[in-house]
Amino acid sequence: MLTGLSQLLAPSPAFRGLLAGSRKARLPSRSSATRGLDDRLLNSFYSTIADAMLGRAVSQAGQQEPPTKNAALAKQLFPSSSPAQNGNIQDQFKKARQSQSIGGYTGMVNAAKPATVFRGKSANERPQFQRVGSAASSLCSIFSKEDSFRPTPDTIASAAMCTSTAPSPSIAQNEFVDFDLDDFEDDSDLKLDEDYELPTFKPSVQETAAPFAAPSKPEISSFAYKPLVDKDTARTPKSVLPAPPPTASSAQTWPTSSPSHFRTPPGAALRRQRDAALHDDMVDLTQDDDINPRPVKRRTLPWAQKKAEEVEISALNDYEKERFPARAISGSLQSKNRTAGSNELATPTSKEKLMPWNTTPSAIKEQQRAFKERQLRAKKARELASEAATSHHTKKAAPVSLSDEQARVLDLVVNSGKSVFFTGSAGTGKSVLMRTIIERLRKKYMREPDRVAVTASTGLAACNIGGVTLHSFGGIGLGKEDISTLVKKIKKNQKAKNRWLRTKILIVDEISMVDGDLFDKLEGIARMLRNNGRPFGGIQLVITGDFFQLPPVPDSDKKERGVKFAFEAGTWNTAIHHTIGLTQVFRQKDPEFANMLNEMRLGKISQETIRAFQKLSRPVEYHDSLGATELFPTRNEVENSNAFKMRALHGRSYTYEAQDSGTFQGDMRDKLLSNMMAPKTIELKKGAQVMLIKNLDDQLVNGSLGKVVAFMSDKTFEIYNNYPDIIDDQIPDEDLDDDARQARIRLNGLKKEKEVHFPLVRFAMADGTTRDLLVQNEEWKVELPSGEVQAQRSQLPLILAWALSIHKAQGQTLERVKIDLKKIFEKGQAYVALSRATSQAGLEVKNFDKSKVMAHPRVGEFYKSLYSVNKALEHPTVVAATAPKKPKSSTNMKEEPSLSMAEPQGFDFDDDEEEAMAAYG
Numbered sequence: 073m074l075t076g077l078s079q080l081l082a083p084s085p086a087f088r089g090l091l092a093g094s095r096k097a098r099l100p101s102r103s104s105a106t107r108g109l110d111d112r113l114l115n116s117f118y119s120t121i122a123d124a125m126l127g128r129a130v131s132q133a134g135q136q137e138p139p140t141k142n143a144a145l146a147k148q149l150f151p152s153s154s155p156a157q158n159g160n161i162q163d164q165f166k167k168a169r170q171s172q173s174i175g176g177y178t179g180m181v182n183a184a185k186p187a188t189v190f191r192g193k194s195a196n197e198r199p200q201f202q203r204v205g206s207a208a209s210s211l212c213s214i215f216s217k218e219d220s221f222r223p224t225p226d227t228i229a230s231a232a233m234c235t236s237t238a239p240s241p242s243i244a245q246n247e248f249v250d251f252d253l254d255d256f257e258d259d260s261d262l263k264l265d266e267d268y269e270l271p272t273f274k275p276s277v278q279e280t281a282a283p284f285a286a287p288s289k290p291e292i293s294s295f296a297y298k299p300l301v302d303k304d305t306a307r308t309p310k311s312v313l314p315a316p317p318p319t320a321s322s323a324q325t326w327p328t329s330s331p332s333h334f335r336t337p338p339g340a341a342l343r344r345q346r347d348a349a350l351h352d353d354m355v356d357l358t359q360d361d362d363i364n365p366r367p368v369k370r371r372t373l374p375w376a377q378k379k380a381e382e383v384e385i386s387a388l389n390d391y392e393k394e395r396f397p398a399r400a401i402s403g404s405l406q407s408k409n410r411t412a413g414s415n416e417l418a419t420p421t422s423k424e425k426l427m428p429w430n431t432t433p434s435a436i437k438e439q440q441r442a443f444k445e446r447q448l449r450a451k452k453a454r455e456l457a458s459e460a461a462t463s464h465h466t467k468k469a470a471p472v473s474l475s476d477e478q479a480r481v482l483d484l485v486v487n488s489g490k491s492v493f494f495t496g497s498a499g500t501g502k503s504v505l506m507r508t509i510i511e512r513l514r515k516k517y518m519r520e521p522d523r524v525a526v527t528a529s530t531g532l533a534a535c536n537i538g539g540v541t542l543h544s545f546g547g548i549g550l551g552k553e554d555i556s557t558l559v560k561k562i563k564k565n566q567k568a569k570n571r572w573l574r575t576k577i578l579i580v581d582e583i584s585m586v587d588g589d590l591f592d593k594l595e596g597i598a599r600m601l602r603n604n605g606r607p608f609g610g611i612q613l614v615i616t617g618d619f620f621q622l623p624p625v626p627d628s629d630k631k632e633r634g635v636k637f638a639f640e641a642g643t644w645n646t647a648i649h650h651t652i653g654l655t656q657v658f659r660q661k662d663p664e665f666a667n668m669l670n671e672m673r674l675g676k677i678s679q680e681t682i683r684a685f686q687k688l689s690r691p692v693e694y695h696d697s698l699g700a701t702e703l704f705p706t707r708n709e710v711e712n713s714n715a716f717k718m719r720a721l722h723g724r725s726y727t728y729e730a731q732d733s734g735t736f737q738g739d740m741r742d743k744l745l746s747n748m749m750a751p752k753t754i755e756l757k758k759g760a761q762v763m764l765i766k767n768l769d770d771q772l773v774n775g776s777l778g779k780v781v782a783f784m785s786d787k788t789f790e791i792y793n794n795y796p797d798i799i800d801d802q803i804p805d806e807d808l809d810d811d812a813r814q815a816r817i818r819l820n821g822l823k824k825e826k827e828v829h830f831p832l833v834r835f836a837m838a839d840g841t842t843r844d845l846l847v848q849n850e851e852w853k854v855e856l857p858s859g860e861v862q863a864q865r866s867q868l869p870l871i872l873a874w875a876l877s878i879h880k881a882q883g884q885t886l887e888r889v890k891i892d893l894k895k896i897f898e899k900g901q902a903y904v905a906l907s908r909a910t911s912q913a914g915l916e917v918k919n920f921d922k923s924k925v926m927a928h929p930r931v932g933e934f935y936k937s938l939y940s941v942n943k944a945l946e947h948p949t950v951v952a953a954t955a956p957k958k959p960k961s962s963t964n965m966k967e968e969p970s971l972s973m974a975e976p977q978g979f980d981f982d983d984d985e986e987e988a989m990a991a992y993g
């Protein structure tokens with residue numbers, strides 16, 4: 073019973089509080105905690121405990137039921153994830169128009185620049201960042217004209233969706249675009265797939281203990297005050313109060329409990345104030361006692377009492393010094409001042425007073441106890457500190473909270489099953505949204521993973537989202553043949569054929585690099601193979617990318633034809649239900665910089681912006697030894713630059729070979745692997761500048777820059793992690809404490825063992841701090857929807873980062889970027905390169921030249937035409953009546969934008985409605 077009660081109460085601060093009046097309460101063992109209490113005390117004590125247990129049981133029962141309460145709580149637990157912002161995008165654009173217009177394109181609001189918002193880029197400023205989002209949400213519109221986001225039955229959705237959190241009725245009722253009826257006979261089973269995890273509410277341990285528990289306090293608080301204060305006693309019900317204190321002369325009759333424990337320690341109020349100032353959340357239960365201290369009768373010999381107090385205070389200060397150096401210093405200064413001024417505090421400075429000849433037996437005991445506690449706490453503090461600074465294992469990244477507009481695209485895709493193309497300028501969170509969509513769709517189709525095909529235009533982009541290239545998915549090889557030949561080819565390949573038949577949702581990332589002809593071919597193949605006349609044979613499309621970024625690489629035989637974008641494909645408009653523009657820029661928090669990039673993206677660059685870019689030609693000095701990553705258009709330039717820097721480093725070099733596997737063999741596999749971000753071989757030296765190429769947690773993300781500071785094995789790292797100093801040969805053994813000396817001996821022993829050594833990388837965090845990570849292998853896969861892994865690579869998630877190709881940089885967010893525009897030769901390259909930077913402060917631009925940053929004119933026309941198409945769709949019947957019979961070339965889009973929608977040639981429609989819908993997407 074005793075043990076049961078103690079166990080139940082052990083974690084409860086209230087239990088510790090109850091016992092605070094007794095010295096035994098501070099002993100670690102539960103049985104000994106009660107040993108010193110006399111029967112009278114025990115009886116009242118247990119009756120109180122029983123009451124408390126009952127209270128807690130009742131409370132627990134109350135928390136499990138009823139379900140309605142749970143539902144309400146669940147609601148509270150899942151509030152809107154989006155940052156608070158002005159959700160009305162139309163309003164935002166209105167604001168933007170008022171302030172600035174760039175050559176007919178809507179620019180960004182300079183006025184929307186609250187001085188307080190952009191004061192730093194510390195990672196700790198997340199709430200601010202979200203406020204920035206609100207300002208930044210009015211940054212730029214991809215659509216050029218007024219009312220781009222007016223709620224229209226089509227694009228539609230972008231506007232409707234962006235203004236309310238409820239599912240948009242305009243979408244649900246929009247029959248005009250609702251032509252995504254699924255043609256799979258097993259659709260009725262779909263519900264079975266929907267394995268969403270409904271939020272459930274389970275009371276946490278703390279919550280269940282809540283009726284009993286006091287608000288939790290940081291450990292320093294409990295250490296500093298618990299043994300000393302009598303406030304807990306003051307709050308304790310009368311029945312558990314200890315017997316009336318003995319007189320001073322009978323103090324020794326309480327052999328197991330120091331009288332000091334019944335007294336308010338000198339300076340407790342001051343210390344509490346100091347703590348409260350440093351830790352707002354450190355609410356001391358006994359605060360009221362400070363305001364009106366209870367007069368305490370002395371119950372022990374004055375000198376013994378004083379001694380005990382000094383020991384306590386000294387222990388407190390030692391601990392504070394170790395854990396919070398700045399605070400300990402200011403604390404002791406305050407303490408000294410007080411003492412000098414009022415003699416109120418006993419300053420815990422003199423070591424003499426700890427001398428053995430100066431103590432009573434109880435004071436000696438106190439000293440021993442304090443010493444042990446100090447040691448223990450010092451160790452803990454050291455562990456905490458090293459854990460904070462250095463981590464071996466990374467924590468799983470917390471999921472990003474989608475903005476309103478992102479969340480609504482997600483809803484449109486996952487819940488409404490629409491074919492969507494979402495676009496937006498660099499840094500508007502397209503990749504983040506796409507990753508979330510993939511995750512949600514994979515969950516939805518958990519039992520049939522092959523229903524969701526994840527693809528991208530290039531191997532690199534595909535690898536980034538865990539998919540395959542469009543070519544690979546389609547089983548079309550290079551895809552040069554005509555549609556019927558390609559269909560025959562696929563039919564011979566059972567796996568490829570199955571993919572086409574099984575796929576319900578086709579995801580395509582980095583659409584800007586997909587050739588228009590390829591898009592048309594895939595669309596035709598889908599219809600033929602699936603024997604289904606709907607666009608893409610009824611497959612739902614989820615497409616993203618920014619056509620202002622890198623264009624498709626034309627085949628050698630099509631060089632003369634030039635680039636043909638996917639939006640110029642004849643079937644583009646029939647295949648896409650909704651085109652949605654994301655407008656909230658996340659990457660650049662400075663609206664001025666975002667505006668400069670936006671002008672550049674649209675190819676309408678003002679003199680002011682040119683001057684601002686020219687100013688960025690200055691060399692950037694960074695406070696640490698890490699330099700900017702220089703972006704180059706070609707791989708050769710990158711390799712030369714990195715090799716040059718590497719040669720300049722001295723010391724031993726470590727070479728890491730990738731371990732490759734997969735169902736593909738030989739050249740085929742090598743080709744897939746060569747598209748991966750992770751290199752086959754990476755050579756590193758101490759001092760090498762590297763970039764992380766995987767998201768490991770919230771801070772260590774794809775693009776994080778760092779420097780190799782050492783090479784060590786797993787075991788060595790464990791020791792280093794606890795004793796970072798011992799690796800420094802400059803620190804002699806004598807300067808290390810016992811534990812550290814032992815650790816150094818162990819470390820030296822390990823040097824003789826043949827262990828694999830990994831690079832220890834010191835990463836620069838956005839808030840100016842650093843984080844050390846022992847970098848170990850990660851995996852990359854080229855995986856088909858069926859789960860077949862065609863190629864897999866296990867390698868360190870690092871690349872050399874003095875230089876990087878623009879191609880590899882696409883999709884990245886970089887804090888420090890350097891670029892020489894003289895080297896740029898392709899449209900979109902300059903925009904991709906410059907838009908990787910998060911700030912002007914972290915961007916160096918050499919040879920800025922307006923002619924190098926021009927956008928592709930047809931892309932500009934396309935983005936402008938989006939408005940017109942939407943506008944036309946406001947009157948679908950009129951448009952339908954005047955729809956042309958032949959698809960217009962994309963170059964006509966400007967003149968007759970509403971006519972640019974392709975006619976559904978050769979489609980097999982079931983009824984007129986479908987035909988109309990398919991025709992006007």
Ligand SMILES: Nc1ncnc2c1ncn2[C@@H]1O[C@H](COP(=O)(O)OP(=O)(O)OP(=O)(O)O)[C@@H](O)[C@H]1O
Nearest residue numbers: 473474475498499500501502503504658659883885
């Ligand atoms: N909802 C969000 N909340 C907070 N940060 C976000 C959000 N969405 C995106 N971000 C951040 O914004 C940055 C850019 O995001 P992302 O790479 O997805 O943009 P993008 O539109 O794909 O850019 P690009 O076209 O240049 O590849 C990243 O650092 C990402 O973490």
